[in-house]
Amino acid sequence: MNTDVVIIGSGISGLTAAALLAQKGKRVIILEKKSRPGGALKRFKRQGIPFDVGFHYTGGLGKGEILRVLWEHLNILPGLSIQPFPPHGNDQVSIKDSDKTVRCFFSYELLQKELQRVFPHEKHGINEYMDTIRSICSTIPFFNLDLPLTPFLRNLFGPANTNLADALKTLTKDQELQTILNTPAFLHGVPPENVSLATHAIVAHSYYSGAYALDGGGQAIVDAFVSELNKAGVHIKTSCAAQEIMVHNSRVSGVRSSNEEIHAADVIFTGHPTHLLDIINGQVFRPVYCNRLRELKNTGSMFIVFGAVDDPDSLQETTWVNYYSVQKGMGLLAVHPESPENSSMMLTTPGRRDSDAISTNSARGVILMRPADWCETADFQKSETGKRPAAYEDWKSDQTEKLLGQAHKLWGGTIGEIKPLAAGSPLTLRDELGNPQGGVYGVKHSLGQFITGARTRLPGLWLSGQGTLMTGIMGASLSGFVTAGEMLGLEELWDEVRQCR
Amino acid sequence: MTYEETIRQKVIEVLVDEFELDQELLQPEATLYDDLGLDSLDAVDMVVALEKAFGMKMNDEEKIRAVKTVDDLIRLIVSIGEQHAN
Numbered sequence: 114m115n116t117d118v119v120i121i122g123s124g125i126s127g128l129t130a131a132a133l134l135a136q137k138g139k140r141v142i143i144l145e146k147k148s149r150p151g152g153a154l155k156r157f158k159r160q161g162i163p164f165d166v167g168f169h170y171t172g173g174l175g176k177g178e179i180l181r182v183l184w185e186h187l188n189i190l191p192g193l194s195i196q197p198f199p200p201h202g203n204d205q206v207s208i209k210d211s212d213k214t215v216r217c218f219f220s221y222e223l224l225q226k227e228l229q230r231v232f233p234h235e236k237h238g239i240n241e242y243m244d245t246i247r248s249i250c251s252t253i254p255f256f257n258l259d260l261p262l263t264p265f266l267r268n269l270f271g272p273a274n275t276n277l278a279d280a281l282k283t284l285t286k287d288q289e290l291q292t293i294l295n296t297p298a299f300l301h302g303v304p305p306e307n308v309s310l311a312t313h314a315i316v317a318h319s320y321y322s323g324a325y326a327l328d329g330g331g332q333a334i335v336d337a338f339v340s341e342l343n344k345a346g347v348h349i350k351t352s353c354a355a356q357e358i359m360v361h362n363s364r365v366s367g368v369r370s371s372n373e374e375i376h377a378a379d380v381i382f383t384g385h386p387t388h389l390l391d392i393i394n395g396q397v398f399r400p401v402y403c404n405r406l407r408e409l410k411n412t413g414s415m416f417i418v419f420g421a422v423d424d425p426d427s428l429q430e431t432t433w434v435n436y437y438s439v440q441k442g443m444g445l446l447a448v449h450p451e452s453p454e455n456s457s458m459m460l461t462t463p464g465r466r467d468s469d470a471i472s473t474n475s476a477r478g479v480i481l482m483r484p485a486d487w488c489e490t491a492d493f494q495k496s497e498t499g500k501r502p503a504a505y506e507d508w509k510s511d512q513t514e515k516l517l518g519q520a521h522k523l524w525g526g527t528i529g530e531i532k533p534l535a536a537g538s539p540l541t542l543r544d545e546l547g548n549p550q551g552g553v554y555g556v557k558h559s560l561g562q563f564i565t566g567a568r569t570r571l572p573g574l575w576l577s578g579q580g581t582l583m584t585g586i587m588g589a590s591l592s593g594f595v596t597a598g599e600m601l602g603l604e605e606l607w608d609e610v611r612q613c614r
Numbered sequence: 615m616t617y618e619e620t621i622r623q624k625v626i627e628v629l630v631d632e633f634e635l636d637q638e639l640l641q642p643e644a645t646l647y648d649d650l651g652l653d654s655l656d657a658v659d660m661v662v663a664l665e666k667a668f669g670m671k672m673n674d675e676e677k678i679r680a681v682k683t684v685d686d687l688i689r690l691i692v693s694i695g696e697q698h699a700n
């Protein structure tokens with residue numbers, strides 16, 4: 114079989130790259146090893162209740178903002194119903210061992226007011242923090258669409274590469290305020306000592322500028338893409354793992370999958386970059402690059418409980434609020450499996466935000482998460498999905514109970530009794546999403562770690578995905594765009610996309 | 615061996631082992647781009663490999679971009695080493 118481009122992986126990065134390339138007349142085939150397309154954006158159901166895994170909320174969907182502009186360009190928007198968080202929507206952050214609860218609104222103005230209300234003596238630090246975040250983002254083309262892309266992408270070190278912890282400490286001595294300003298770490302998975310101010314700013318700014326849900330959650334994005342890709346003649350082959358990237362005369366010649374050989378001049382790999390080495394003869398690269406791929410460090414993991422309440426009305430208040438309980442200081446992502454009371458936690462109800470939530474039962478779904486460590490699963494790491502030992506199920510039940518107990522103490526008054534329906538551990542994240550060590554966001558975008566970008570030394574081989582640019586739906590979508598841009602002409606494609614502002 | 619010679623030897627080792635370059639080509643005045651065939655894509659690999667080999671951080675983009683020859687590279691490492699020592 115012949116085609117122009119084979120894309121390995123049907124997550125949002127692969128779908129985005131496919132749509133852009135197809136628009137330019139390329140023949141594209143997507144290979145996906147799982148039985149359904151969508152990667153982390155797929156929803157799954159338990160007792161008829163749909164649950165999101167990799168999509169709780171996103172920024173970038175306001176008018177003129179990059180994700181919306183990109184989706185407009187790709188004609189995905191008509192298939193989607195975007196639900197902006199209303200002004201009272203927020204990340205409600207309570208700090209452990211403190212009486213402070215802060216509502217982090219998805220608006221610079223409202224957030225600033227709230228922070229000044231809770232920390233009246235810290236006005237200066239608060240204002241300076243916000244100015245800093247905004248001014249960093251004004252130099253980044255994905256937020257300031259007038260800028261060209263190439264200088265940003267070719268920069269070796271990126272902007273603002275000091276660490277967040279130090280930056281926060283100079284802005285304020287108030288540990289509780291530091292904690293609050295740290296909270297976006299939950300959304301990029303890197304502790305404040307390791308994250309650059311710029312990486313933090315990119316994630317924080319995208320939410321401070323507005324948060325959005327979508328009817329049908331991440332699945333709706335996948336469905337909208339699949340429908341457009343079908344129209345454009347892109348084949349998505351599911352249950353079809355890429356087993357070898359074929360190389361001929363020092364360039365890519367195609368992909369061998371579980372069922373066939375597909376010949377193509379270009380191949381995009383969107384899985385975790387370390388896994389590239391599983392399906393290509395490493396000798397096509399220099400040792401230095403193989404070592405880089407092999408030694409990439411990953412974000413920490415999460416333990417996740419998917420549960421339900423009997424009476425969806427009891428959850429009314431939670432619809433537009435994400436509840437966070439966090440450790441004071443810089444230890445937001447620290448892992449305390451045996452003492453859940455010390456662990457940070459998040460409670461969210463993305464299904465409730467669907468406009469037909471009540472009739473489709475999604476209003477009952479609750480998702481709880483806590484930071485988790487790969488070592489917690491040490492005894493079970495050799496097992497695969499569907500073949501886990503009984504002891505693993507026991508451990509999972511035990512951890513689920515602990516998390517539910519803690520959630521009950523913290524938020525029981527608001528949400529009532531949660532019945533657990535499913536749980537995900539670092540092993541689930543490894544086996545379902547292909548993230549080594551169950552890293553929740555894959556490759557760690559941390560200071561001192563050079564991520565591997567879209568271009569490789571092997572002609573015809575390209576990388577894409579959250580590990581190659583930025584994390585999250587927005588980051589992974591943009592990585593798909595950047596990879597397609599590197600193939601087609603970066604600035605030309607950027608110009609076309611920007612026209613959809 | 616002088617400090618600079620030690621550095622030179624180690625830089626050459628990295629270029630031979632990690633970049634599979636021919637030792638004979640690694641003359642002081644050899645240019646990275648024309649003579650050794652490295653390009654902008656290799657810049658990150660170079661920084662990663664040298665940071666690891668010398669256990670230090672390279673973060674001055676301008677100085678890195680100014681490196682044209684093997685000798686420039688060695689002098690850059692020497693100067694970063696001296697900064698660290700101070």
Ligand SMILES: Cc1cc2nc3c(=O)[nH]c(=O)nc-3n(C[C@H](O)[C@H](O)[C@H](O)COP(=O)(O)OP(=O)(O)OC[C@H]3O[C@@H](n4cnc5c(N)ncnc54)[C@H](O)[C@@H]3O)c2cc1C
Binds near residue numbers: 154
């Ligand atoms: C628990 C959780 C919560 C999250 N919450 C949010 C959120 O609220 N907001 C937000 O913006 N982001 C969130 N994210 C992050 C976001 O989901 C991801 O950044 C994004 O979906 C990654 O997209 P991707 O295309 O890079 O990778 P993926 O979605 O992982 O896609 C990669 C695909 O490649 C396939 N693949 C890999 N190797 C092969 C092979 N050899 N052959 C065939 N197929 C292969 C995989 O099966 C997979 O389908 C969350 C993530 C998690 C895990």
